[in-house]
Amino acid sequence: MSEPMGFFTDTTVCIGCKACEVACKEWNQLPAENGGVRELSGDSYDNTRKLDGIHWRHVRFIEQFKGPYDGRWLMMSDVCKHCVQAGCLEVCPTGAIIRTQFDTVVIQSDVCNGCRACIAACPFGVIDINPVSGTAQKCTLCYDRLQVGLEPACSKACPTDSIQFGAIAELRTRAEKRVAQLKSQGVAAELYGASPTGPLGGLNSFYLLVDKPEVYGLPRHPELPTANLAKSGGLSMASAAVLGLLAIVGLRKRRMDEQGRGGPGNV
Amino acid sequence: MSDTFFSGAPHWTWLIILYFFVGGIAGGASFLAAVLDWFGGPEDRPVARSGYNVAAVGAIVSGALLTIDLGRPLRFWHMLFQSANLPAVMFKGWSPISFGAWAILAFGLFSVLAALGGMAEEGRLHNPTLRAVGGAVHGGLAKLVGAVAGLLGIFIAGYTGVLLSVTNRPIWADGPWLGALFLASGVSTGTAALILLGRRRGATEQALARLSAFDTKALVVELLVLVLFVASLGSLNKVWVSFWGLILLVGVVAFGILAPLWLHLQRRPVASAARLVLLGGFLLRLATIFASEGIERYRVTAGM
Numbered sequence: 001m002s003e004p005m006g007f008f009t010d011t012t013v014c015i016g017c018k019a020c021e022v023a024c025k026e027w028n029q030l031p032a033e034n035g036g037v038r039e040l041s042g043d044s045y046d047n048t049r050k051l052d053g054i055h056w057r058h059v060r061f062i063e064q065f066k067g068p069y070d071g072r073w074l075m076m077s078d079v080c081k082h083c084v085q086a087g088c089l090e091v092c093p094t095g096a097i098i099r100t101q102f103d104t105v106v107i108q109s110d111v112c113n114g115c116r117a118c119i120a121a122c123p124f125g126v127i128d129i130n131p132v133s134g135t136a137q138k139c140t141l142c143y144d145r146l147q148v149g150l151e152p153a154c155s156k157a158c159p160t161d162s163i164q165f166g167a168i169a170e171l172r173t174r175a176e177k178r179v180a181q182l183k184s185q186g187v188a189a190e191l192y193g194a195s196p197t198g199p200l201g202g203l204n205s206f207y208l209l210v211d212k213p214e215v216y217g218l219p220r221h222p223e224l225p226t227a228n229l230a231k232s233g234g235l236s237m238a239s240a241a242v243l244g245l246l247a248i249v250g251l252r253k254r255r256m257d258e259q260g261r262g263g264p265g266n267v
Numbered sequence: 268m269s270d271t272f273f274s275g276a277p278h279w280t281w282l283i284i285l286y287f288f289v290g291g292i293a294g295g296a297s298f299l300a301a302v303l304d305w306f307g308g309p310e311d312r313p314v315a316r317s318g319y320n321v322a323a324v325g326a327i328v329s330g331a332l333l334t335i336d337l338g339r340p341l342r343f344w345h346m347l348f349q350s351a352n353l354p355a356v357m358f359k360g361w362s363p364i365s366f367g368a369w370a371i372l373a374f375g376l377f378s379v380l381a382a383l384g385g386m387a388e389e390g391r392l393h394n395p396t397l398r399a400v401g402g403a404v405h406g407g408l409a410k411l412v413g414a415v416a417g418l419l420g421i422f423i424a425g426y427t428g429v430l431l432s433v434t435n436r437p438i439w440a441d442g443p444w445l446g447a448l449f450l451a452s453g454v455s456t457g458t459a460a461l462i463l464l465g466r467r468r469g470a471t472e473q474a475l476a477r478l479s480a481f482d483t484k485a486l487v488v489e490l491l492v493l494v495l496f497v498a499s500l501g502s503l504n505k506v507w508v509s510f511w512g513l514i515l516l517v518g519v520v521a522f523g524i525l526a527p528l529w530l531h532l533q534r535r536p537v538a539s540a541a542r543l544v545l546l547g548g549f550l551l552r553l554a555t556i557f558a559s560e561g562i563e564r565y566r567v568t569a570g571m
Contacts, residue, residue, distance in 0.1 A: 050275075052275075087435060090359075090362065091363075091433065091434075092362070093346045093357065093359065093362055093368055094345035094346055094350070094357060095349055095357055096345070111342075111345060112338075112342075113337045113338065113342035113345045114339045115338075115364060116278060116338070117277070117362070119275050119276070120277040120436045120439075121433075121434055122274060122275065122435065123271075124273060124274070125275035126275070128275055129278065129338055133338075134338035134339045135339060136338070214268065217273060218273065219271075219272075219273040219274075220270060221270055222270060222273075223435065225433045225434050226433055228433055228443055229361060229363070229429070229432075232433065232444075232445065232446045232447075233446065235443055235444060235446060236425040236426070236450050239450045239488065240421045240425060240450055242488060243298075243421075243450070243451065243454050243484075243488060244298075246481065246484045246485070247298075247299065247302045248302060248306050250480060250484060251303065251306055251311075252306050254477050258473055
C-alpha cells in the first residue's frame with residue numbers, strides 16, 4: 001500500500017475561479033447538465049450549487065454581508081472527503097465502493113447498480129447518481145492519474161494552490177503551519193477533518209476554514225451511518241417481541257374462551 | 268441544526284415507498300400466519316393460508332419494485348454475488364440494504380413454499396410440478412416452513428425502518444424508532460390485509476374477530492412507537508410543519524390509527540377499520556420518506 005494521499009484545501013486563498021470544477025469535468029469526461037443549457041441560480045454567482053453525480057468538484061460561494069460596505073466572500077472548493085472511515089463504503093451492498101492503495105475511496109462504476117444507499121450514507125452529501133451511467137458517482141481523487149504518478153486534475157489546475165495535493169502526513173504539517181501563520185495575523189483559522197483522532201478517523205481531503213463548519217455546508221460531527229444500527233435494530237427486535245407475545249397470548253386466550261363457551265374452538 | 272441536514276437525498280421515492288408498504292404487509296401477514304399456524308386452531312388455517320399467499324405475492328412484488336428502482340436494474344444480482352469474483356457471495360452483516368437483499372430472497376423462497384403448501388391443501392394447484400412441491404410442504408414441514416417465513420416476515424417488516432435509520436438523512440437517522448415503527452405498522456397492515464382477504468377465503472366470524480382484536484393491540488403499539496419516534500426527534504420536529512406533517516397527523520394518526528381503533532372498540536364492521544389501517548400504513552411511509560427527501564443539502568446550507 002502506498003502512503004495515504006489526499007487534498008488540503010486552504011479556503012483563504014480560493015478566488016472562486018472554478019478552474020478545478022472545469023478541470024475535473026474535462027479529465028473525467030463528465031457530462032453537462034441539461035444538454036449544456038444551464039439555468040442560472042438567480043441568487044448567487046454560483047450556478048453549480050452542489051456536488052452531485054456530474055459535479056465532482058464544486059466551488060461554494062458564501063456571501064456574508066451585514067451592509068453594503070461591511071462583508072466578505074468565503075469560497076471553498078468542495079469535494080469528496082475520502083474519509084478514513086467511509087460511510088458510503090460501509091453500506092454499499094454491491095462492493096462497488098473500494099478503498100484504494102492510496103487510502104482514497106472510489107466507486108467502481110461497472111459494479112454499482114444504482115441502489116443509492118451510499119448517497120444517504122454520506123454525511124457530506126457528496127455522492128449522487130450520474131444520469132448517463134445510472135450509477136452513483138463522485139470524485140475518485142483521479143485514481144487513474146495517481147496510478148501513473150500524476151497529480152489530480154483539480155489541484156493541478158488550481159491557480160492559487162488553494163487545493164494542495166500530496167501525502168496526508170506532509171499536508172497536515174503544512175496545514176498546521178498555515179493555521180499558525182493566519183492566527184498570528186489575527187485570523188480565526190481552524191482545520192476541519194485534519195485530525196486522525198477526529199470524526200471518521202480523519203478526512204483525506206481536509207480544509208482550513210475561517211468560520212464555523214456549518215457556514216461552509218459541513219457537518220460539525222459527521223458520523224458513520226451504522227452509528228444507529230444497534231439501537232434501531234434492538235428496538236425493532238423489542239417491538240417484534242412485544243407484538244409476538246401479544247399475538248400469541250391474545251389469540252390463545254380468545255381461543256380458550258371460545259372453547260369454554262363451546263364455540264368453534266371445540267371443533 | 269442536526270448534522271443530518273448536510274447529507275444528500277437518495278431519491279428513494281414512489282417505488283421505494285410502495286416497496287416499504289407492500290413489504291410491510293407481506294411481512295406482517297406472514298408473521299401472523301405463522302403465529303396462527305403454531306398457536307391457533309384448525310379454524311384459523313384458512314386465514315393462515317391467506318397470510319402465506321399475501322406474503323408470497325408481496326415478496327415477489329417487493330423484489331420487482333426494488334429491481335425496477337435501481338439505476339441499473341440488470342445488475343440487481345450484484346447485491347447477492349460479487350460481480351467480479353463469481354460465485355463469491357456479496358454480504359455485509361452491518362449494512363441493512365445488504366442483509367435485506369438476502370432476507371427478501373429467503374423470505375420469497377419460504378413464503379412461496381408455504382403458500383404452495385396451503386394451495387395444495389385447498390386443491391388449487393393444477394400444474395403437476397407445483398402440486399408436487401406444494402404437496403411436499405405439509406404437516407410438520409409446513410409448520411417449519413411457515414415458522415421460517417414468519418420470522419423472515421417480521422424481519423422484512425422492520426428492517427426497512429432500520430435501513431432508513433442507518434443513513435445520515437434528516438428524520439430517518441435522527442432517532443432510533445423508525446425500525447420499530449415500520450415493524451408495528453407492517454404487523455397492523457398485514458393483519459388488516461388478512462381481515463379483508465379472510466372474509467373471501469372462508470374465515471369464520473370468530474377467526475376474524477380474533478384478528479380484529481389483535482389489530483387493535485398492534486395499532487396501540489404502533490401509536491405508542493409513533494409518539495416515541497416523534498419525541499425522539501426533539502427540536503427537529505419543526506420539519507413536520509409542512510404538508511407531510513399534516514399527512515402524518517391527519518392521515519396516519521387520525522385516519523390510520525385512531526379511527527380504526529375507535530371502529531374496533533365500537534365493534535363496527537371490521538372491513539372498514541382494516542381499509543383505514545391500510546391507508547394509514549401507506550401514508551406513514553409516504554410522510555416519513557418525503558419529509559426527509561424534501562430536505563436538500565444545498566438549500567439548507569444556502570439558508571433557503
